[in-house]
Amino acid sequence: MTSRRIRIDVPALTRVEGEGSLRLEVRDGKLVELGLSIFEPPRYFEKFLEGREAREVVDIVARICGICPVAYQISALNALESLANESAPDWALTMRRVFYCGEWLQSHALHIHLLALPDFLGFDNAIAMAGQHPDEVKRGLKLQGLGNALIRLFGGRSVHPVGARLGGFHHAPAADDVSALTHKLKAAQADAADLTRFCASLPLPNDPQDFIGVALHHPDRYAMECGNIRTSTGLMLSAAQFEQHFHETQKSDSTALWSDFDGQPYLTGPLARLNLNHAQLPDFLHTRLGEIGLALPSSNMFHSLIARAVEIELALHEAITLLEGYTCPAAPYAPLSLQAGTGYGMSEAPRGLLWHRYEIGEDQLIKAARIVPPTSQNQARIEADLHRSLTAFGLDHDEDALRLRAEQVIRNYDPCISCATHFLTLKRVER
Amino acid sequence: MKSLMTKPRIAVHKFSSCDGCQLAFLNLGEALLQLNAQVDILHFLEAGMSDAEADVDIAFVEGSLSTPDELDRIRQVRAHSRYLVTIGACATSGGLQALRNLDGNHDDWRDAIYARPEFIHTLKHVKPVAAEVKVDLELWGCPVSSAQVLAAVRALLFGVAPVDDRDRVCLECKRQQAVCVMVTQGVPCMGPVTRTGCGALCPRFGRDCYGCYGPSETAQTDTLARRFAGLGLLPDAIARRFLLINSQAPAFLQTGRVFHRSPARAQPPGDQDD
């Protein structure tokens, strides 16, 4: 091997949400520098939440991320409602899961089609890809559209929906609207199945690696809108125990905070979920897993793509099942009153675990807030993966090939960098 | 502006934001492909196009200016664009993150959050794009809707300025036949001073508008604040209504400031019981 030096500088990563860049340097066949840096400017959400009313929180935290506002709203509600005298009505809790299904559906479909697939089919972007793969792209846009429609049903619009509130929803959808949409969801199930088969048929790199998986787990159902933390190392933790094991530190070249689990990088997101909770998938999805030959747990990070497709099928199925026989409730919410104290809450955002903590004072205003989003949790894992994958791929590849592989690896985590830095710990970290 | 004869070139730039306004494009579904038939998208990182330096006919800018670097970047964007359109509250009025401007808290907040604040280069005050460069058109809303963005593109394709609809939410609320929440529930609705564009979403969902589209034409914010006081809101709570997503929009800022951090016992001016 000839002595050579490659510097790859991707000043602005494309097809990720938010702003990040990648630098890597290979010298004499060795990776001498690798930096995934995030320059998304901090917006200090946790600080301006202080002094706001508890009921305002859902409208504020939605704005942390335009891609997964529902996740922010539900994690916040879980945290705040843990301080309430009673729980939100069953109807509302069920519908929150449906609302959440909408977000999984739209976010996963967006990620697969607009962000990830071009990598595997050899295009710069989905619009270029649509020229040669119009059916796949249209199928994806349609699924994304259905996810958005589901969010709109409960929230009026798919970005920063306005329907969620403490104690339930502001408004219950009309039964006619529900049945019309359910109809469309059913009609899309075949598309979703095709999508899973299609994703499984892609020539995904086979690159098994060891990692710790972390996901919510719920005793009765595939965890989404609530649950407790389960790790592949065998721990079960409540939201209140999160901070005992998960710590954030600030990287010097970045505005992002990195999270570790007892000092280790870990994975959160679709593959972690599927690995930990696949037993709870409905029968038809077990069949599908058999059909496509996906053995779980999987240690190939690139199976995240298939995991998203499977979760699209799951979200459709769940929404259809839960909306079956829908009737308007007497009241879409219960007027809750909150006690002063600290509330913790979590949910599984499309990209992974999203944890919130709020301290509420006697005056019913927020005294302190802390939010840990999925991307900051995956950060360390992404760098570890990059190191491993690029070395395994072969550092003697040419610059373009290395860059593409690096970007594939990063996109595989669907990092949502916009939120990555909105959430910052209040604790000072040792220098 | 003159008619755009050839296929216009467009760019979508992101500054400090949540990415939600870019979704007005990415959520278009098949219309995204139609749009692509009408224009050349040269730069749009999230969609996979990267050419920030390209000269374009229309640049859509999402996000506010919150770092020194962003100040440089917006000047570049301006220099490379014929027509610059801000999309959303962040770009147009600073957005939620501009709440840090209110009490000049930036440094404290940064130091409280970051172990190594020396690596954090953020501006003390968040600025809307127009504070730094000339803006040709502002699309309000948090987020902007696909319909707004498409209408703007379409108008520019026809070579005319897009219509700037500054009507208040109340008008649309009634057109949508929503039931007024202020009158039936006594909740403090910002609809009377907020511009339309959302289709009166919140009142249609049985809740109060929280002003995400910014001030309407002739926004009677002081009158509305007095009404809120009449509904029983304390001064700080009134301030919170006006100082939220568009806190830097002058009409909201002015009224919000009157009540912001005023002692809870101080009575707001005006009637208490109408």
Next chain:
Amino acid sequence: MTHPALPTEALILNRIQETEDIFTLQLRLTDPAQQWRLGIQPGQFNMLYRFGVGEIPISFMAIAQDEQGQSVLAHTIRALGRVSQALAALLPGDRIGLRGPFGNGWPLQQAEGMDLCVVTGGLGCAPAVSIIEHAFANRALYGHIHIIQGVKHSADLLWRSRYEFWAQQPETTVLMAADVAAPGWPWYSGRVTELIKRLPLNPEHTLVCCCGPEPMMQASAEQLIRQHVPADAIWLSMERNMQCASGHCGHCQFGADFICRDGPVMPYPRLRDRLGLEGV
């Protein structure tokens, strides 16, 4: 059935740049079944529609015949905002939509056998030019023709050559005033009302057509009355926002009148006690 609310297609035959921002479109209606729309009187107006952009009210300027003997309609437009600028961008061969004619024109019948006094201010000239052209085309029907045109700045004067031409016609007086005059302005500098004072009027036998900003029209009318012109011989052309032009949308109300339907040309006594009221 197609009803009159539906526009009809008009072909742009010619486009004349009158000043930097004023242009004239010469139009032909493409559908012979729509020719009834050309029974239009000076002072009436059409709604001109630019595809995909919108509609605006524009006064009728003139109708002429082209070489083939087909009617050609002219509208003179100032490019100001969205729609007028979009119309300004059009070229011969382009198509627009047209609805009309709407409103009441100048009282031509009542004017026959009388002297005509046309008082215009600023850009109010397009509807007034239409009546001057009409009067010269039917010269025998009218007595003396007085033309008074006031502009803010001498540079605003439109159709200077036309005024100069009219000034040379027999039985015609042309007086011009500019509030602010550049050097070389051969006419008066000052207000239109001062010019009115100088007119050799035959008050009993004069019909006045006035068009311009409301304060100017009001002042002119009062001056004319002082000079013994009967109030009901003074006609003003009014302007308000118009959306439908059919008396429904409510935007053009001026007191009890809908300007699009009851105007735009109205007798002074009808307007007298409302002109000058703030916010009406």
Next chain:
Amino acid sequence: MPTADYLPRHSLSHLFDLLQQHGYRLVGPQVIDGAILYRPLTAVDQLPSGTEQVQQPGQYRLIQTDSSRRFSWANGPQALKPLTFTPRETLWRSQLHEDGSLSFHETPEPATPTAVIGVRGCDLAALALQDQHFADDPYYRQQRDALLLIAVDCSHPADTCFCASTGDGPDAKAGHDLALTELDDGFLIRAGSERGKNLMTALPLTAASHASHQQAETQYRRASQQQRQLPTFDPAQLIHLGGHPAWDAVADACLSCGNCTSVCPSCFCFSESEVPELDGTASSHQRQWDSCFSEGHSYIHGHRFRPDTKGRYRQWLTHKFGSWVEQYGRSGCTGCGRCISWCPVGIDPLQVLAQLGDEPPTSN
């Protein structure tokens, strides 16, 4: 022979059935989102039951009682206006063809025959006003001609109502096909048109008892005793009171939000706009409700005749109660009180009128 004019409460469904048999879509009052709204319905039990209401300036609340009355409320935020003057509709479409030519198309949507149940006297009077205004408007006419109106005399006017003083209520006076008087156990019924008469013959009616008629009479008298009354003023003079201090006071209290015009059953202003398709080959020309409280209402390029709330409020009041008389032979107000209840800040125009009449105007 005594006339058959009594419909027992349980037979109300016969009326519903009959209308449906005649091919009518039914629209009637329902309790939705805390208000009485006219919406499509199919069965009697969708009507409010025992619902009463409290209306105050800027306030509207429903109250549930044990009564089995269906119409024991005064009104909701909208009268018949949205049914005939659609809040937003496409007037025509244009198409740009390959050769550069333009074509224009109507967008006729044949109106479904619709029977509206529960119409109030004040709203019938307002409909008559709109009938005058929109007499030659094809879009309005089409919807209007499809209506069959079944009125119910108002037995429970709200505190904001003043129809007795405008002469438009509380009973249905004209313009209805059928009118009902709701009593404790049923309805007195009368026809106002040939269509109404024909329908009546197909209903299981009996002759009303003397007691029923007496109850109706008492009810009518009570409903006519309304606190609020239209003050006396000279409509032709309103427009000349521009210098009156009352305008400044009301401008200070007013949000310029336009709710009063939107809920007013006679207000007719609309604006037009163009909605082109993305590909630029077709476009819709639409109209939507506008208000004299909006900036655009008095806009001409470079100038607004009414830049502030004071001018806009004056336009509204002087038009509704003043110039309307000249336009349509009567005031534009039929006493429904909606502009009082649905004003978010509770402005009562009657008070403003009274002030304008009371104090001598300062000069203008």
